[in-house]
Amino acid sequence: MTRLTLLIRRTPCERTGPAWAATRLIMPALTLGLVSLFALPALAHAQTIQGRVLDQENEQPVGGAIVTLLEPDGDERVRALADSVGRFLITPPESGEYYMVAERFGYFETRSPLIALGTEGTAALDLMLVPEPIGLEGLEVSVEERAEQELEQLGLTPRQLGNRWIGRERIEAIAVKLDMGAVLERTAQANIRIIRPENLTLGSDPLGLCVSLQQARTAGGMGTCALIVLDGVPISGVGAMDIDPNAIESIAILEPIEASTFYGTAGGSGAVLVWTRRGG
Template sequence: MQRPLAVVAMALAMVSASEALLAQTVQGRVLDDEDDRPVGTAVVRLLDGDGEQRAIAAADSLGRYSLEVPEPGVYRLRAERLGYHAMETPLLEMGRADGLYPLDLLVRRAPVPIEGLEVTNRDVDRRVRLLTGISPAALRWRPLRQEDLRDHVERAHDLTALMRWGNYAGIEVMEYDDGPCYLMRRYGCLPVYLDGFPLTPGAFDLVALDMLHTVLVVAPNESIQYPRGGVLMYTPGWIR
């Protein structure tokens, strides 16, 4: 099934614009440092010299990732996956004319799960208000927290399954050639964000539910920050 023509036209326009800008790209694989096996669904972040996140991606089942570098400068990459220690590269200067930087990331297994800081529901609610401009109690659909997501992992291994079986009345899950769409009649497909960064449809289901702390489904016009609504996924480090 194909997306509506207007959506396709907009996507093509965005691709043409990005090609015109000759955006730089860093890409490679996330690999286990013991046996070079791919580490699928790892989250890879592009951080600038001040530690600010500039881009984010999720590795596919073969460990492959690709990140667009917003501008020439000095950056580092950070890779995270449950069961592995987070790793960061040294600072890397990215300003080559060809704009392509191949870089594999080796992550080391964590034999014992690393417990994060305890975060209360009140802390999460405060952070959600800061991120969305709305109280969680006022949202149409109740936020899913870490304990809720753990219950869903056995039944829903990815975001599309979660949206399909998560009792989101008024949202229809559609499958298109370039990925899923979470359709609200009269409004179209809800955009999807990971830690505040938009994802393309093909990347929606690359994000592992066990990597997330909170998932919010925001209806159009519920949030000033997200007037079109959206599915907002946050990792533990971001929600804290």
């Protein structure tokens, strides 16, 4: 804390009396207030954490990992989704001490030591994930079973999702599947609008497929694009156009409030999780 000292000099012509005494009391207080105002330090932002999530065994990037910033007491502050090459960016609300946690289906959760973040600048951090064996050795796990296991890791089940869970039987019942959007359109998803390059609107991805959930639409009715996660890895609208609809085994549709819980701001417009035979 900065200590301020005011020096009052008496002069030969200094006045006396009650009025002047009151002025002498007011002026130092006013001066102190002005000095304190200008002495306040400028607000500084905490260091931005820029890092990668890597496989500890081969040091390869792990895409689609969920990275969470925790207070020392375990309270969650910020959550982010690592991109397809394992990169993530987190801006803490303020400087201080935090833990970083990374989790991804097929890996054990990892937690960093307590790290101290200063103000301004960027802090680099790599998080290493250790592979976790899934299922019993020698037992083949189907894509749909794997999808259900991943949902469980998010705290959800197909039953909870209701018609927002599209399993293999419903997908195979569709005779003609032009793209992933057609699968969503033909499984009676009334709250979903598919925006393709030929019918672009404000908020859609001008280079690919956009899945717009009703809950994420603006007051003007315009759609914003949901996050698309293919076999655990987030992809762009361009990548969504390239998904082979005949290889899709399961789809889970998360509303914005659910997707934000798991994927942070990236899930603010909802999320569409897609599992394919290729990803199995």
